[in-house]
Amino acid sequence: MLNQETMLQRLDLERIGQCINQRYGLEFCHRQLDLLGEAVEKRCKANGSCTLAQYQDLLQREEESLQLIQLLAVHETYFFREAAQFDVMRQHVMQRIAQEKERPLLRFLSAGCSTGEEAYSIAMALLDIAGVGAEWDFEVIGVDVDPAAIRKAQLGNYGPYSFRGCSMALRSRYFKPLGSDRFVINETIKEKVRFEVLNLFEPDYPEWLKKIDVVFYRNVSIYFSKLQRAQLFNRLSGLLASAGCLFVSCTETLYHDTQQMELVNSGDVFYYRKKDATKLSPAKEKEALRARPCRTRPKRPEESVKWISKPLLPERHEAVKRIERLHADPLATVLEMLKDKQYDEAIASLDRWISCEPLCTKAYTLKANVLLNRQCIEEAEELCHTVLVMDVFCLEAYLLLGMAAKIAGKCEEAIQRFKKAVYVSPECWLAHFFLAQLYQLRKEDAYARREYQVVMRILEQGGFAEHGLSFFLLAVQLDDLIRLCRHQIDGLRE
Known part of the structure; x- marks a missing residue:
């Protein structure tokens, strides 16, 4: 438990953080206050070992605030980066x-x-x-x-x-x-x-x-x-x-x-x-769509899969009930199977789902996820590439391709896949976390540290659920994951 003096120091540090945030946009919450604290300590010593309260007054001067910013800014750059x-x-x-x-x-x-x-x-x-x-x-x-x-x-x-x-x-x-x-x-x-x-x-x-x-x-x-x-x-x-x-x-x-x-x-x-300002407004786009020739309506799943209505044998009753649930809510049904580790049944259900809805990218990525967990890397990659033909901005496909490349030891390819995942969904902490690990493996400490910091910020702002995968059983708790990132950052800094 923090003593009163420590709590007062933390309050002073938070006020300094708020001042910097309002002026320059930098945000220091939770564990990021430690980074701010290190920079402020250096500036306090440079100003004659002043107290945090005294330093708040000094910070009103633009020259001093810029001195602090220099310590906080990351000047990691080089020619033709990316x-x-x-x-x-x-x-x-x-x-x-x-x-x-x-x-x-x-x-x-x-x-x-x-x-x-x-x-x-x-x-x-x-x-x-x-x-x-x-x-x-x-x-x-x-x-x-x-x-x-x-x-x-x-x-x-x-x-x-x-x-x-x-x-x-x-x-x-x-x-x-x-x-x-x-x-x-x-x-x-x-x-x-x-x-x-x-x-x-x-x-x-x-x-x-x-x-x-x-x-x-x-x-x-x-x-x-x-x-x-x-x-x-x-x-x-x-x-x-x-x-x-x-x-x-x-x-x-x-x-x-x-x-x-x-x-x-x-x-x-x-x-x-x-965006082109001359593009049609939403209302005009609707009019244009209505004016287009009608196409044949695709069959609904219940129209395509006629075997569902056939007479049922008693011993198949439970299996048929699951098939019926598959058509009612296919994602929930498959996830239920996966949680029970019924992988063969899950793949069979996904195949039926794909046969009913051949353009459903979620069915393909979920099957790729299962195959990847079973180390069927090439099959999983093929499904992901099929998805990207249908939807070039599919986050889950890029994540799974990155994970497949990482498993196969293709470090550079994995980095490129996870980078694309970040472009598609910047709040996907899992992609940032994998990038941090890969950069750390390649001894690119500055990049690894930055990625771990991004993961911490997303998690501390409540983005724990934004990992990007339909099926992802996370064994670690939120606090443990943040603690792991902090440990890695400290090690990289040393």
């Missing part, structure tokens, strides 16, 4: 946007640009496109709340750790050696990129931040609350010009239910695209 997104921007997005304008000047925003690697990566990717400078031109704006990070970005001076995502050829082309293991970006790139200090939670954005064609908003919102993520996502969406696109990191949890944007799948990458 390179597939830059490929999609180059090969698909640019063509669509450029067609919308006559000799356009395209504008790109790196929101939360940190020390500038992302903004410069955008410029380098664009300079490789044919026609740049003649048929169209561009500018990249990088913004971040941390003035120290912006100063580093403006210098463009980087060490070898920043180049772990790009080739030696690209480094030689766009950078000049500067002393021992340091490289400075050349002027061709620098003149295309500008950096500004900006708090994304400012009530009003400057005019130069309007009419953006592409926004990169990645690895920024890990500590934001769900409401703040929603608000910021919609604000950034509102900055986009017509045909504009927004890229988010697969490791982030964002607010996806927006009227302004639609989720697009391009190969291995998901991104958001501004």
